[in-house]
Amino acid sequence: MEFRSVSGALEDYGPDDLSLPQFFLDFQHSSRPVRPPNVPWLIEDQTGRPIAFDELRIRTAGLANALSIKWNIVENDVVCVFSPNHVDPVCIWAIHRLGAIVTPANPGYTADELVHQLQTTKAALLLVYAPFLPTALAAAKLVGLREERIIVIEPFATSPYNSRHETLSGLISFGSSQSPNFVERKLHPGEAKTKVAFFSFSSGTTGKPKAVVIPHYSFTLNILQTVAHHGLNDPSLKKKHLNPGDVAAAVLPFFHIYGLVVVLHYMLFSGLSLVVIPKFNFTDFLESIAKYRITHLFLVPPQIVLLCKHPAVKNYDLSHVKLVISGAAPLSGSLTNSLRQVVPNAAIGQGYGMTETCTTISMMSGRQKMGVEGSAGQIIPGLVARVVRPDGTFCKEGEQGELLVTGPSMALGYLNNAQATKESFVDGWVRTGDEVVIKNSEIFVVDRIKEIIKVKGFQVAPAELEGHLLSHPAVADACVVGIPDEYSGEIPRAYIVLREDALMRISANPSEGEMLKAALKKHVADAKIAYKQLAGGVVFIKAIPKNPSGKILRRVLRDQARKAHANMRANAKL
Template identity: 30%
Template structure:
């Protein structure tokens, strides 16, 4: 894989900004520990961070339709629920609270109540079926489940089964009209928070577990990723560092940067949502929410709330750009579009620049459930110059590129991306073998193939997703990026199919843009003009419907692989 030479001007500006923000005594200074770098200052536990948001008072924090929660109202509701969890439901620090609902303000109230009470929050995928939810609930054994109408219905079978074998966990419903039953309460009927109510007096330590977040499960059963209070406090600071660095590198005065209003489309059960929320909470910004993604509705929300930012997976960002282009909307209030959760097409940053004539800044990040969200980022001019790069790591993160034996590789060599630092998780819930396999000492093995060049990181593929064609490594992400650069292509997925002599051949599944037409041979020629011959897809299959994706926006290739195996010649 080749990468362009860095621009000295943008590189120098970014280096100055990073140095100023992470120097000794600066807000993002770090200290070295035997387990990797960590921030020298900042909150010790998430309760400390939430307490700091009380200073924003009546500034709007969460907005959904006609619902509005100020920072003061959000804190009061979370504190009241924390007291109720301990005093009425009988929960004790360390107990699990499962949260199963769509993006409602009550989701955030439930999450932060767990942190105030010393409990462990377990966000569950709102797209899961009753069986999938039951698997996770059986795995984490919550003492309380907080659910909206759809999820309350799906978990009722599991709750009933638990009641037959012991104390039934409490169920707190949100928006459910049915009357409450035994060990069931409705959020809407809880006593209103007392004015000036503070958090419960419980001891919470940095090494205590804060969350169990289940992996997206593109292959096999999801695993429960356990992260400590300290890890999450590292995640609180990293996205703020990236945003501040982008402003400084662009020559802006940080003292003049005003709180932002961001349309947030990430599902709350995904760590990327917190990468957006933490900077808003720190600065007194506003998160505008959607019950479900709809590009046309998103345009209206941006206009109605004069949103300055959009945050979501690349597929929704592309939907937003397409919808704005169709309607000829300039989205005058918008200043940034941030993507993450899945690889962004290399063409996305430049499309944002062209469509908004340089007024809207493109931002891209890299993160994993196992590192509590975004820990590497590429913003502003650097992102435009290097759209295939994920950027540079946060100060409290150390990066290594290794060969299969774990030896460090030189700049420009492709190997596995290893990470260590404050926000790395402590292990998989009740899966010691999986935990051991994920670590080499303190280093977390991401499973991503990457290269490092002058401090900038380029992810080329998943370790298990690489195609080996006749002994040559083909990085699927690289080929997908080239295919997405063709004007007719809306989505593309590249994977390997068996070949009797070569072992594997490269195959591509493509969905075209509405009204577009292109032949398979033209797409192969498009790739051949940019990549080596062995990387050109031998098979190109067209698909009318969108590619299957998990809630993080990542393509589920196992499903595509099964469909492709039925194709003649594959």
């Protein structure tokens, strides 16, 4: 059985011969709401500075010209943007104006993690937010990227910044003062479906992060699909979730596909102003919501936990909030009910998507005031879904199995990784690795088939941590699983089989065990970004359960960990 959107068929698939900035900055699609002239595109959170369309377009052209003149960035070159949210998305649009490819990187990465991304994509240029320059320099040295190919993004777009490196604002000024050095290419009909826009990193179903190849058309079409799903131009909808002049919080990171597509581009396309917040601090976030009268919140469950439980919330009137969408990880029904008390006038729902599907698969529709409890939203127009049993047969409505989706917004596969592409992209369908039930076009995520751990919405591949743990001299074998956590959703826990000499030391001195656990946690913390660290602790066991072919039976330990966690919570209530 196949499942489709109850919002109706997608009537307009949009142009397939435009790049993202051409579609976004040069073209007025018929479904695009008209933004009032006094409504800024972006607002700099720290200063309150409004930024209008004309400024963004001019800065985009200036930066593109500078990148062309100084580094000869051309078609299919790759440029890495290593930065938190910033009011210059012109970095993205300028790179695309030249026909080049953007690979967004998490600014919390260690140098080794950034090296993996730079090497995988063969990035020719690195744009880095000033506070993260030391990490960028260390990574660049390791991959042989010369220092003169590092550009510093200043914390504030219009403030002077002293650096021995070229700065973003300096390049924009330079490029704007020079004659055009490039001619932007118009794509051929259908070419946007294969012309690559992003190498966005995802762990897929297993293993180290992989570069997902996303073409321009997938990106722009997913915006149009979501527009249709929310009925932005449906005259029968008297009260819409989004209206030009509303204000959205851009607190989710733009380097993550959810923040990049849904928050940055879909909100701007819909005529909203974006308050750009580089770093999430909860009390500062509350101040921003109040100061800018933010109406739309796109969040992940840990942020919603804070909204429901942090004592500072009672000091703020959030009655002006119109919409809250949670994504990246499931939101419990009890947390949703608590959130209703905090934002009494808001529509509340969930969304679900993947980097491999260029984001949205499902979301609360424009006709719903409240999402169905436990649902990740309704399938958006233009997508087709199947629920498949382990034997490959199709499930009926209400039956549980793995979710597969297809549609014109799917990514093209993984960069230079034929095996991973073959496993996840099957005959035009994307295997999500999530076990679901579909009822009335609503997707209910039941469990995760794939091994990925979701920490605060970020993906953590157990195999990556296991490989690093095995490099420790005391470790003979390792298995990492996710355990439930009220704030983070899941946190990594390591099950470790020790080498004989380590066991002998612990036998002679039991306190060595706790010291070794601390050392193993530090071993990971020294090499990995914060959300990959072993917040769930370290457990020593005699053997890792495996099948006859040697594959780790991860679910055995995961189920064991969840049972222990449930027992602990039950005992705590006694």
